[in-house]
Amino acid sequence: MNPTDSKTNPGQVNRRQFLRDGGRATAVASLGGLLGMVLGRSQAEGYVWQIDPSKCVYCGNCATHCVLEQSAVKCVHAYAMCGYCQLCTGYFEPEPNALNTGAENCQCPTAAIQRTYVEDPYYEYTIDEDLCIGCAKCVDGCTRFGNGSLFLQIRHDRCVNCNECAISKVCAGDAFVRVPASQPYLLKTQH
Amino acid sequence: MNPHATFLSRRHFLRRSAEAAVIGGVAAPLLGQGAEAAASRFAYDVERFTKTDPQWLRYDPDGRFPTPRPQAKRISIGPGGRFYIAAQDKVCVVDLAGTLEATLSLNDVARCAIAGEDGLVYAATRNRVVVFEAGGREKLSWEVPGPKAWVSALALVGDSVLAADSGNRVIWRFDLSGKVLGRIGEKDQEREIPGFVVPSPYLDVEPGKDGLLRVNNPGRHRVELYTLEGDLELFWGKASAGVGGFCGCCNPIAVAALPDGRCITCEKGLPRVKIFALDGAFEGVVAGPESFPQNARIGSGRNPVDGTLGGLDATVDARGRVYVLDLVASEVQIFKPKTVS
Ligand code: SF4
Ligand code: SF4
Ligand code: SF4
Numbered sequence: 044m045n046p047t048d049s050k051t052n053p054g055q056v057n058r059r060q061f062l063r064d065g066g067r068a069t070a071v072a073s074l075g076g077l078l079g080m081v082l083g084r085s086q087a088e089g090y091v092w093q094i095d096p097s098k099c100v101y102c103g104n105c106a107t108h109c110v111l112e113q114s115a116v117k118c119v120h121a122y123a124m125c126g127y128c129q130l131c132t133g134y135f136e137p138e139p140n141a142l143n144t145g146a147e148n149c150q151c152p153t154a155a156i157q158r159t160y161v162e163d164p165y166y167e168y169t170i171d172e173d174l175c176i177g178c179a180k181c182v183d184g185c186t187r188f189g190n191g192s193l194f195l196q197i198r199h200d201r202c203v204n205c206n207e208c209a210i211s212k213v214c215a216g217d218a219f220v221r222v223p224a225s226q227p228y229l230l231k232t233q234h
Numbered sequence: 235m236n237p238h239a240t241f242l243s244r245r246h247f248l249r250r251s252a253e254a255a256v257i258g259g260v261a262a263p264l265l266g267q268g269a270e271a272a273a274s275r276f277a278y279d280v281e282r283f284t285k286t287d288p289q290w291l292r293y294d295p296d297g298r299f300p301t302p303r304p305q306a307k308r309i310s311i312g313p314g315g316r317f318y319i320a321a322q323d324k325v326c327v328v329d330l331a332g333t334l335e336a337t338l339s340l341n342d343v344a345r346c347a348i349a350g351e352d353g354l355v356y357a358a359t360r361n362r363v364v365v366f367e368a369g370g371r372e373k374l375s376w377e378v379p380g381p382k383a384w385v386s387a388l389a390l391v392g393d394s395v396l397a398a399d400s401g402n403r404v405i406w407r408f409d410l411s412g413k414v415l416g417r418i419g420e421k422d423q424e425r426e427i428p429g430f431v432v433p434s435p436y437l438d439v440e441p442g443k444d445g446l447l448r449v450n451n452p453g454r455h456r457v458e459l460y461t462l463e464g465d466l467e468l469f470w471g472k473a474s475a476g477v478g479g480f481c482g483c484c485n486p487i488a489v490a491a492l493p494d495g496r497c498i499t500c501e502k503g504l505p506r507v508k509i510f511a512l513d514g515a516f517e518g519v520v521a522g523p524e525s526f527p528q529n530a531r532i533g534s535g536r537n538p539v540d541g542t543l544g545g546l547d548a549t550v551d552a553r554g555r556v557y558v559l560d561l562v563a564s565e566v567q568i569f570k571p572k573t574v575s
Contacts, residue, residue: 103274126433128453128483130473132503137280138475152276164431164453183278188482188503190434 090221092208093229096194101183102215105195106176110209115202116177116195118155118170121231124192127165133185133193134158134168150180172198191231199227283475283504284530286522290477292509293520293556293569299332301564308387308488309559309566311549312349317566318357319559320344325357325366332566338366348388356395358385363397363412376412380404387438387488389447391462396447400435405449407462418464419449427466428454436487436502436545442495450499452484457497457514470514475504478516488547492554500558502545505529507558507569520548520556520569529562 094105094116105116130142134156139148144158155174159167170193177195185193197208211219222229303321310318316335317328325347327336338347342359349355353368361383364375378385384401394415397406405418421429430437431453440448446459446467456471475481486499497510498520507520523530532544547559556569 101274101276101278103276106276126453126483128433129431130455130483132483137278137283142473150278178276180276180278187278187280189484 093222098216098218100216101179104213106178108210114177117172117175121192129164132188133181284523290519292518296570297568302326302334304564308346310348318347389439391441398437398439400432400437403430433484438488442491448489450486455480490548500546
């Protein structure tokens with residue numbers, strides 16, 4: 044299977060798919076609302092940078108090499124793939140003292156992941172994108188042990204679409220690709 | 235394998251599971267691509283758990299062979315010491331040396347297969363149990379009930395066929411013709427059964443000689459022992475990346491019963507095979523992550539194949555040898571107890 048084939052996975056997402064799926068079924072609702080902005084740009088620019096989540100190896104450079112003060116790269120969550128696990132390996136340290144929201148048990152360096160009780164024994168995890176710096180630590184934990192529902196994307200409401208993305212030059216997974224501005228996200232979801 | 239067909243079946247699992255909001259699949263990335271993350275101050279550091287302390291090793295490696303087909307999902311050992319390996323849309327019948335003896339065809343992805351003393355072979359696709367005669371002719375088949383059927387393991391006990399259904403989170407008990415005799419392990423407050431938590435399609439069932447069924451409950455990080463009538467007799471296990479616990483969000487993913495009743499468990503994420511006493515006391519390690527480097531590197535969420543994540547499955551023979559199927563490397567590794575010469 045060719046992972047870069049948009050028919051397989053990750054899915055390259057256009058406006059129609061976003062509208063059909065809604066935010067929860069795909070990654071984040073707010074991504075959908077940003078498409079108008081990106082589409083507006085597409086006339087002039089044609090292509091934008093994006094991360095192919097199948098290639099990311101969680102090196103951490105997304106957090107430190109973006110030209111912006113706070114990286115344009117954010118973690119997004121494919122809820123339809125999530126196990127809603129009590130022990131989320133994206134949220135908790137590899138060996139937490141307890142499964143609660145105590146800072147010592149959580150691995151996100153900026154406390155950007157919110158944990159909400161749903162029903163026994165299920166919990167929902169949401170990303171506060173204003174806090175997320177795109178460090179990929181949670182992505183690593185989720186992909187190693189869980190269903191791989193957390194992954195990184197360049198947020199195009201923040202990205203200034205540099206000619207040559209500064210992160211792409213140091214990306215350990217060679218995960219940065221140019222995608223049409225009309226389909227600016229490569230989401231881990233099926234259609 | 236037709237990747238499109240595989241993709242559809244994965245999608246089916248995800249879509250139907252999304253409503254219940256508890257079962258995820260894996261959409262995922264590329265097998266074999268993406269090596270380890272470079273060391274970074276943001277690293278999710280499990281390095282210290284990837285080396286097994288030699289004091290815990292109770293088994294030695296004793297050979298290996300590749301599976302006849304890639305994308306194998308389950309292994310079992312049947313009469314005459316033959317292996318039954320579900321891979322792609324086939325059940326491969328393999329001798330002890332790994333030589334392919336026969337192939338049984340299904341019209342969907344084969345999830346698991348077992349053989350009875352009478353020579354009949356029981357195989358399952360996502361929502362169907364198919365019975366083959368010894369010669370390979372299909373004898374009968376039946377549909378597994380429930381809107382979310384996703385059979386991930388089969389077992390035989392007397393005149394009962396047991397099907398572990400990850401989608402419906404239940405162990406179905408059928409008679410030999412496919413009639414439902416019972417449902418085991420469903421949430422039931424009166425019987426003090428908490429119910430299975432199965433974030434990915436890895437529910438397993440294995441009968442012990444004591445008549446109790448060993449069932450993994452991955453989201454609760456434990457193994458549960460049931461009677462055939464569905465009474466929960468015993469459970470044990472704890473969440474921990476440490477050697478005596480079950481790591482990550484959902485482990486163990488597979489169980490096997492040694493002839494003396496002790497339990498073998500398999501984990502994903504940190505691919506490990508371990509032994510537990512009847513009462514759940516941790517006894518030692520059959521094989522640690524260093525025995526499955528490809529599997530350890532990829533992690534559970536990186537496998538592109540139809541909702542089946544990376545991971546391991548195991549079966550044991552009458553001498554207590556453990557045969558471990560590596561789902562990522564597509565090979566079977568054989569381990570013998572250290573006390574056996
Ligand atoms: S761990 Fe890193 S990538 Fe994940 S939410 Fe926190 S800051 Fe964002
Ligand atoms: S293109 Fe520029 S702004 Fe966008 S992610 Fe790369 S470095 Fe950051
Ligand atoms: S730089 Fe590349 S490999 Fe590193 S976290 Fe970002 S996308 Fe992943």
